[in-house]
Amino acid sequence: MFDTMRGFVGELRQAGVRVSMTECVDAMRAASCFPLDEREALKAALAATLVKDHRHRTVYEALFDVYFSLDRADVLECSGDGEPGDNRPRTLAGTLPSRAEVVELLFDALATGDRELVRLRARQAVTLFADFRVGGAISSLLYVYRTVKALDLEQLRARLEAADNVATGQTSPGGAATDVAHREGPQPNDVLQRRLQADEHERRLEWVRQEVDAEIRRLLVAAQGSGAVAGRLRTTLPEDADFLASTAADRQAMTDAVQPLARSLAAQLAIKRHRRHGAVDVRRTIRRSLAYGGTPAELIHRRARPAKPQLMVLADVSGSVMMFARFALHLLNALQTEFTRVRSFAFVDSVDEISSLFQESDGIVDLAKRVNDQAQVVWLDGRSDYGNSLETFWNRWGAGVTARTTVLVLGDARNNYHAAQSHLLGEIHQRARSVVWLNPEPEESWNTGDSLMAEYGQHCDLAIECRNLRQLRQAIGRIVE
Template identity: 45%
Template sequence: MSRDYGVAGLVRELRATGVPVGLSEHLDATRALAETDLFDRDELRAALRTTLVKDAGHFATFDLVFDLYFTGQPVDVAEHLAELSDAELRDLLAAAVRREDDTLLRQVVGVLVGRHAGFEPGRAVAGVLYQMRTVRAIDLEQLGTALSDPSPPGPGWARRLATERVEDALQRVQDEVGAEIRRRLIEDRGADAVARTLRTPLPEDVDFLQAAQRDADALRLVIQPLARKLAARLAVTRKRAARGILDFRRTVRNALSTGGVPVEPVFRPRRPAKPRLVVLADISGSVSTFAGFALQLVHALRGEFTAVRSFVFVDGLDEVTDIFSDAGHLGAAIRSINARGCGVRYDGRSDYGHVLRTFDGSFVDSLTPRTTVLVLGDARSNYLEPRTEALAGIAARAGHVYWLNPEPMSAWDSGDSVIGRYAPHCERVVECRSLRQLRAFVESLT
């Protein structure tokens, strides 16, 4: 490979990936080679990087292209990325985010969208399902681990700052996935058609799986009255004609007008007891935004039931009832749950079978016919044994079992989803992607 051909190919590919390289930078790089030991790879890399790259955020992209163009024949970057595994792409994604290399970030996201979104040309959709599939493949939990400092600083404020940085980075990746999908939708259907499907939804129509932080306050305002209504609908009620126990004192008093003959017995009104509630909430990375909603709902339900027991899970199960009771507000409870690593047993990959078996073995004796069990999750268990018999044991002891699934029904039982195997042991399995659907579920309860 001659030095002119090498630099020319390198410059051409850098420009194709979005790194701005002008004619003057190209000439500077060519002149620099005259002063460089071409057999010293590190020296060659340093010379070309110094002359061609003006933004430190583009270093990661330069290094990738350099490795391709100076180790044999030139290779297209997109083709090279397409040959990498999801894990390798996730590592590149983490590197791009850390170095703020938007070019590399777009390239990696583009490959992941093409690989996992399942894009269907011509469909009049907003791309929510495409984004959900891609984000699940990226595995935000694993990406967050890669972006986290393995030895976080000691002070509480420093830990919170580090956590917020990781959360911001993950949101940036999700935003880029959404942007890439929108670009492809526009290319397929045109801007006007896409705009009609991407109009900003009302708060009650915000998809839990796509809800951003800016939607949290709007959701919280609607959740509280819904929690109250849910408690009322689940309460043990009696028919209006049903009578309570005899009120002897009032019966005798009323009988004075008839000479002591109790013509009209008086009965005490029935006072239906508040029901008991058990909530099992999936807080894994694949449904992280839905988990935030689930914890909001649990927090709102605490004052509406005689007893609320709250559990969170990923591949392990932890009761967080005391955390919600002790925390002054929802944010403090969530921080405490994260700090304690609640719900994680081994590798932090969802294992519904183990979770249900743990609950059935350790907590099922606390269930009564007055207990309603509410499961919040997508039933995706990484192809592990679902342990449906454990859910059957829970259903046999509880009064009601409802499962709220944040995924669209079209995605149920696809891939590692086993919701169809759990459904026979639930009174109802409901698609619950928004507050509107949650309200419809509440209204349907009798």
């Protein structure tokens, strides 16, 4: 157990989850509260003690399955000569079932909606179809593919649908219901109900995929050991996912993470400028002292009036950084709600202020549409031109930059070989409190091709690589120093 835990925690740390020493100790203590054979309880215990951020949960669960999925019985069953005794389904005659029978059994399990039964059938299906061999393919993909293909999920879906229609008194999805059934029973033809049914089927079929996946991973672990499987499984945490190449799920995680980040940026800027009290207010202190017979028992302070920081954000929203642009809009949106005095600008080859759009728009999709429709961010060809954007910005809004303004530029500095006009950024830098550039590209590819990061960078207080949430968090830390 101890060794398994050590390997498991090591893998978690490898994946980027921070696990402290005390948390390990807690995890061991927590694990000892439950009997060892209760996997779900163990899973919950370790999750409660080790995973303090629910966004890490997916990574945790995958690794947990690798390290703790083997109970002893399973090991005996899967090792050996590939003759898993009880696990192989038997029909009444005692012979191995044909593939048709397993599919039939799986269908029954799905129709009743019994997850345990689905798990059992999925396991049997894997033994039959996956053709798993110790020393065979090392990746699970092939085996999953074989099994799922043999099960033919689409066929199962169609049958589930047909079965439900029969149950609710309809002959077939396309056919007409009998009049009686139509009038008396619940109306199965209703769009919404059919939609709900379809969703339910999808959910159950998803079980099959999950169970097949889990079973194959289990077999792989038995054959190769946890470390090897975990090594290949290595997944990225949402905060390490690259802005420029992120999946929909990553983006959802990013969206969730941006708001707290903006708040902590606001909070940290507030701390910098915030003193707890102003000077002692003598007049009010004396007045209050009358209540204590002239003893100044309570000091009254003047209310501190912190100077509000101003933030001007220029975000590149061109196609080349589309993913980043979407994220930049999220960040802007979050900043806008946290800071009262944020002015947001979007640019492609020209720049326009979009601060007011944030109030009007309802959600980020709507916002993106409004930026496209209403803001004058495109001048000529819709390819980013930092030079012209800077020029427009300087001419129209340059006067708004003051010694209290922090200017934040979000973009890849790829200028499509237009004139750089970097002296304008220099002018801005002269006037502003600080200029910070966040670049979504890896630092190695700065200044390659049409990237002018060095030229712009000389006029920035900070030019930071900002490819993922982790780096963004660090960047925010550095902006407030």
